Amino acid sequence: MKFCELTPEEYENHVNHHFSHYTQSVTHYNYKKNNNEPVYLVGVKEGEQVLAACLLTSARALKFFSYFYSHRGPVMDYTNAALVDLFYSELTKYLKVRKGLFVLVDPHILMNYRDHEGELMQHFKVEDFISHLTQLGYRHKGFTVGYSMDSQARWLSVLDIENKDEAQLLKAMDYQTRRNIKKTLEMGVKLRDLSIEETETFYRLFKMAEDKHGFSFRKYDYFVRMQETYGDKCRLVLSYIDLxxxxxxxxxxxxxxxxxxxxxxxxxxxxxxxxxxxxxxxxxxxxxxxxxxxxxxxxxxxxxDGAILELASALYIHNNHELYYLSSGSNPKYNQFMGPYNMMWQMIQYAQSLNLKKYNFYGVSGDFTEKSPDLGVVKFKKGFNAVVEEYIGDFEKPLRPLFYKIYKRMKR
Known part of the structure; x- marks a missing residue:
């Protein structure tokens, strides 16, 4: 086995055939490369066979250095201790040559399945991996709850759609969710794609969600960039009704x-x-x-209000494995038309048409109490018969300890 850079073709073939996150896509790599942003494809090969693949990005830190981020990578068999040891050991050498200050990794490792009350359904043994990375100089940043702008969501609400037809999916949903979907169809609620030039329509509804929940997440330019990055792997959709x-x-x-x-x-x-x-x-x-x-x-x-009412809008991205419901908003004035229910159902059907394994409702906070800031969101996603996937979390490794301490002090 050897650690090396991968060609886009080698990389794409590996991530397409092994379960991976949408950020570990060659589409992401191509966008960064075409815009002259630092991006790297690295991995481990045995002969011509790729055993591990990882997309890394970097950003400037302390003027002369860079920090690196793995975007839910690498894509590999994490139970193979020799492969884990080789990848992360050689990654340190590779990043030091490139003036790395520190590296943040968030392995795509599932730790628990939970229901939407937070009750444990199934646990996967991750303790050995955490111990192994600790020995390699990585600090586990903990089993966090809540949302962060600095890392990917650790708690995801996910619906398994593999080998299930529409009737099976509907039957498994809560009665009220199933009834709401049916009512939207009876009312004639529809879904259409928004072009990149219509991003303002989405953003207007998205801002309503921010105002309702009292948070600020992303600016307009971010959503334009996501569409430019993921191209035909991305859909910006609008739920509406013609009165x-x-x-x-x-x-x-x-x-x-x-x-x-x-x-x-x-x-x-x-x-x-x-x-x-x-x-x-x-x-x-x-x-x-x-x-x-x-x-x-x-x-x-x-x-x-006119004949056409804009009910809800959302940004979706997919890879070969999942359809991700990433960001959305709706107009509370038109709640009676239940646009989000219709949008979810039509996009679940779209995911089925792509032969994907999962429909990923994406992040929840991990707080399942009645005081949770996203209690309504959790109940909404629960209604579709989704389960909560809890991931292992982030790890950080200083590559230049002295300068890293200075950086952290300045950040504080």
Whole structure:
């Protein structure tokens, strides 16, 4: 076995055939390379066979040095102790030559499966790997809870879609989630792709989510760059409803119901003592009143807000393994149309069409208490029958200890 740089072709072949994160993609590498940003493809080979592959990026630190980041890499068999030892030992030498100050790695190692109450479902032995990296000079940054701008999410909500058809997926969802999806289809909620020139439409809805939850995550340029980076592996989508079409549906339903009501009125006049028929007639009358009220509300909304309502929008990226639901926003004024439910269901179907293994709802905080800042988000994702994947977390290794201490002191 030898540590070496990989060609884009060698690298792509390996990550496509071994389960990996979307950031470990040759698409990511090509974008960085084309924009003259520092990026490296390294790994371990045995003869012509690639055993480990890793995309690394770097940024300036302390003017003369750089720090390096592995983006959920390397992609390799982490249970192979000899391979782990060779990769991380040789990586240190490789980065020191390139004036590395320190390296941050976040191996794509699953530690636990949990339900959305935080209860442990399955544990994977990771203690030996943590001990091994500690011996190699890496400090584990802990089993963190919450979100950080400095690293990838450690807790992910993920739906397994492999070898499951639509009926199976729907049946496994919570009743309310399944019902909400059905209602969006009945109302005629739709989904379309936004072009990169329409990113402002997404960003407007995204800002509504930031305002609602009281956080600030990413600026507009970030979402443009993500689309430029991942190209056809990326979709920016908009959930919307055409109120003219919805009103047509409601009025057609009203007309049909009025005909049924007229028929039952006639039947009741002929059989006034028939209690079952009277109950049916009263129920029809109530439904007609509710429907008339709904039509009036939608007509009023149409007059004030226009025919097309933008309900929700989201940024998705996929690789050969998963579809990732990364960032989103919705207009709370239009919650009655449940745009996010329709968007999720249509994108789950899209993931199936790509023959992917998982639909990744992406990050949750890892706080499962009633005081959790993302309690509503957790419950929403739970409704689709997702499970929580808890990853091992970040490791950091100083490559120049003295200057690293100075850097950390300055950061504080």
């Amino acid at each position: 003219d079409e919805y009103l047509d549906r409601l009025k057609n339903e009203q007309q049909q119901m009025q005909q049924e009501f007229a028929a039952s009125s006639k039947e009741l006049a002929e059989n006034p003592g028939f209690r079952k028929l009277k109950n049916k007639h009263n129920e029809q009358d109530k439904k007609l009143q509710v429907l008339a009220k709904k039509i009036k509300e939608i007509e009023s909304l149409r007059a004030s």
